[in-house]
Amino acid sequence: MKKACIGVYLAGALASTTAAAQSSVTLYGIVDVAMQYTNHNLAAGGKSSGSIFSLVSGGAQTSRWGLRLREDLGNGYAAVAVLENGFDATKGTANNSGRLFGRSSYVGISSPYGQLTMGRQTTGVYDFGLTFDAVGPALYSAVSFDPAFVGRADNSAKYTGNFDVLGGKLMVEQLYSFGYDSVTGAGPVAGAFRVGKQVSFFSTYNYGIGTLGLLFDQQNGNTVALQDVKTQRYGVAASLDLNSLHLYAAYRFYAQKQPGQNLYSSLYWVAARYQVSPFLNISSDLFYQEDRNTGQGNPLMLSVLGSYLLSKRTDVYVQLGTTFNKAHTNLGLTGFGTVTTGAIQTGAMVGLRTHF
Template identity: 40%
Template sequence: MKKNLCMTTLAAMLASAAAAETGVTLFGVIDTGLEVLNNTPDANGNASRRSHLNSGNLWGSRWGLRGREDLGGGLQAIYHLESGFDSDTGASGQNGRLFGRGAYVGLAGKSHQVTLGRRNNTLYDYIYPFDPTGMAAYSALTHDAVLAGRADNAIRYDGQFQDLEMTGLYSFGYDGSLKDGGEMAGAPRIGRELGIGLRYAPGALAFGLAFDQRHGTSHASQGIADRRLAAGVSYSSGSVISYFGYRWFAPTSPDMSSRASNLYWGGLKYQATPAFSMVGMSAYTDTRGSAADPLTFALLGTYDLSKRSSLYLLASYASNRGGSNLGVNGFDEQIVSGSNQTGVIAGILHQF
């Protein structure tokens, strides 16, 4: 009996040690809602109403694996695989990539890490916390989708210095789905992306700053770069959090100066009860040298059924002025040219 007890104890100790050295986590989100839009073009181009199921309205639907191995001396090997999908159809997201939301491996210490692979850009991770809706479908992303961009073929450093976080990213070709999108011999600027980010959060007040530069994805456009500088601030006071954000955008080519713009947004989040929260925000794009300056408003109500499941109602109104053509989901074909648009989404989200 003593021998069996010793063997059982030893097995338990070995299992505990193995668990401490290596950890693998399966995680995911399924977010699906019913969206209703007005002023969408029908087959003849006339204004019509559209009703459809839509995925990833608050959080992108995804599943993934992440893990780490203890290498000793405070050093760990880490990896992250995250697959985005459309929960209304089951199709892979991010242009059909298997792990389009992230795929990287690296080394991490107590306060520093270096990773290689597909990563969020610096705008995504360092400006996202300053959008009141958390970069939901109707948010600052409506005005600029690159605020939640990702980069293939990236090397990224992340550091934590007490209340200060910082990051730096270099991509050899941010869109590997393009035939000649990067990593071309003799043309290192094709598809190159650079980014840096800082966030300081000592308490109720938090600040974020991020810079991103993307070069063209062809031999002809490699010398042209889109530059974005964004900043955000938030302040928490009891059950209310206030937000403000700004993004400056300019291409380096004078021939493309008409695309330059300033984007402003702000809003409030109110935690009415532990389970129910409300958000109100507005965003405005000032297109430099043009009167085409769209304005959007968004309202979001979220009710948590549990720690993992939530119901939500998200609504937005896009006001187009001076010839702008912005829908509640962005600058795309889902709005009749010159019209304003209203969108409403009712959905459910579950985390696992």
Template identity: 35%
Template sequence: MRKSLFAVAALGAFAGAAQAQSSVTVYGVVDANLEYVSNMSSVTPSVANGFATGPAENLFRLSSGGLSGSRWGLRGMEDLGSGLKAMFVLESGFGLDNGRSLQGGRLFGRQAYVGLESAQVGRFTFGRQYTSLFELMANYSPTNYSTQYEPLILQVGLNFRSDNTAKYTGKYGPVTAIAHWSFGNGVVGDGEVPGQFRRDTGYGAGVGYAAGPFGISAAYDQYNPGLAGGTGEFKKAAIGVSYSLGPAKIMGGYRWGMNKAPNDNNILKDNYYWVGGSYQVTPALGLTLAYYYDDVKNLNLAANGATNNIKNPWQISFIADYDLSKRTDVYLTTAYAKNAGVNFDTSAISFANGYFLGTGKDNMVAVAVGVRHKF
């Protein structure tokens, strides 16, 4: 349940400034589950150990963020008149299992921006924000960017939250247009560096159309991370479509990707596909099924330009979600991945989500049962 300004007066630091706002709300999600994972590496791959894996073991644990990342945030908006509004969002991610801040320990690591919105022109925002590609593909994810078992990093990139970003969003009837520019993202590199304007920059744009049961979006994203030897180029372009028919919705998409090293050698070139659907069995019970496949065309992890061969990973995911109320639900989420850990985590493709296959294994099963509360 969203709280009024006076409900957060105890925060003190915000109380005086918030009086000038037309509205300030507190919101959030808390999500935790009991999880089982098969064939998990007992060693965490890293750059330091050469992405080495260890013996495969079964894992039982309490995890945070099954269907949604646990978070809390502040959202404010002021009506300035003549169709102009000011707004801000400050959103913090945390692990419900241990109470620690996520996103590298940032206070507001999920989002932190301020902006102006005109009814005639659109919205301009400045700060840490989602990329155009991430936002435009959100409605075409069968599992709604489910935190635990969706190959999100592979699909939209490590930079899907970008620092130092200026962003435009315009809505024209059924059409939405988005464009962004990051002056320096510290996800991989150092962010804004004097004398190195291009290093760690990023940009992208896209357009979406949604009317009635049909929706379609297309977007492009480029991130130029600072790597050993200079600045790389990580490029992605994607298209997503969806169609609703009564209680059912089907969707799918395609994402082209090409990551290059500073010497122009390919690090990774791939074609990524996804398809899935959801069905509302009753007003309380919803079911979701999704399939993901990555066609790896070129993979180069060696300084001499040698190509590494891996088998193309694929994954099936299933979610059953039951609403106990408008704010609380319980769920079962599960995934089976072949030629990778779930989320397509391998030392070659993505090592952002931590589901690494044990040595000699080529498949993984993950199952979680949890509860989520929105406020």
């Protein structure tokens, strides 16, 4: 009897050891804090409050911590999961409307035919910006014009596949959400399936030094009353990889289709990223918005981000940005409506970022 128990115990221990060898759990994160200066900031009542010195979290990348899980299922299949929390390192509070895992919270299956995941995940707009915005997702980037460039969707299923096509690499990403915001919005509603529905498609094709990208994203209104309002984003972009120098050009078309009058605007940008040395990188963006009737006008923004590695995990960075407004526009480095109308806002920050 004792020998049988010992045999069962050894078999169980061996099985546990084998399972552990085929599985991995990774704890990772970023802590990023910077000292920032901006001028022409808008105060309560719509008056200029002048210049502000402050500490900001996530100047270059959002502060975060997360868990990444992967279990080998054999024959090229694996179970995957990610839980990722975003937080404000200057206050210790959670981002993303207080969600515990607001940046990512999903589980799925990876296979030779692609990966299918379910949960809260990044949208095609986010991935489009991450691929073709040289400064993004830093604060002075495409996010200043459109918060969707850091967008995520609750209740979503997402497929990502990579294929060899005509000698190049084709990436296809498709997302469908049953309710992209169940915290501040209504989320899925019985009998009103259009509430909060989101469809997102993003694809890239890489051949040699060139990469092309295409984007389509559509969201329905996030309440029962607004479920028939459709917000659409179309994008096309290209990049060139010249070893130490990367060049980018992109276009995003915005359309909000609603009763009464549809709203339209276009956003153009060119960008570059240059690796000066193994320790020093410099990136720059130049944006221009052409507005048809959204009321935001046609502002221009220039941003520069320089990063110097102190070690493999830690760097110090400097970020500079300027928004050029006309008499009726009010784009600030952190978005529309944050500066005095017609003002030219200048911002600068020096930050420290460490990875673990």
